[in-house]
Amino acid sequence: MTTTSTTDEPMALAAARLRTAGMRVTAPRMAMLTAVHESPGHLDADALRERAQRITGHLSLQATYNVLRALTDAGLVRCTQIPGHPARYETERHDNHHHFVCRACGAIRDVECTVGAAPCMEPRLPDEYDTQEAAVTFWGLCPDCRAATPAS
Template sequence: MTTVEPMAAATARLRAAGLRVTAQRIALLMAVDESPGHPDAETLRHVALRVTGGLSLQATYNVLRALTDAGLVRCTMIPGQPGRYETERGDNHHHFVCRSCGSIRNVKCAVGRAPCLDPEIPGTYEIEEAAVTFWGRCPDCAVTGD
């Protein structure tokens, strides 16, 4: 079985983050880790269902929220789309979103830590991060010109 190792790793990460270990949390953390790109909750639910049964979309959102709050998963909100998830690597990267096809790709943060922009705001405000999203057209869509 090739699933034993990632399962053990996911269990260890849940414990290290102080989360109670459940089959659904293991399954969804593994789903986020192994899914390329920026899947939404419904996509992750289908991946996780290979490992655990009876996972509703609401339960999926609840688990993803717990994983995000614990710092294991990063959730990116893009206007007009459901939340997108990926493994949190602490690199403070940003995103490029194609206006034509909706594809998302990572953009390296020039600074590498949050907040990477220095806002003109009184110092009494505690700034945690700058959410930067680049919008435009990906190479595929730029070629077809639609």
């Protein structure tokens, strides 16, 4: 047999990504990485846990958070903290993109970075500060919610 089933392929890809990142390959990690990669992006831990469980069977909530933390620390997954929302996860593409959050329905969409670099990572701070992340979040109304809001 030389044919690979379509369900094995994403897992093999996930295993390769874990190895490249220098991580130990485990079933929960492969399943979670696949779940993040195959999701439309910006899912919270609960939603990802549900998807990963379809691949690998039961995953406790604690295991879910541990795996997501490890994948985030390894730079494979990007975690976005948005005030008032659970943390959202997506595949890390190192494109410095930002997020638009709808105040009404909580929908999140990517906003391309205008300059493509991260000048916001060079804040005017003394050298003693170790800046690790800069986040820009745009807030407003998505088109659906705008349409549903009567003009005042």
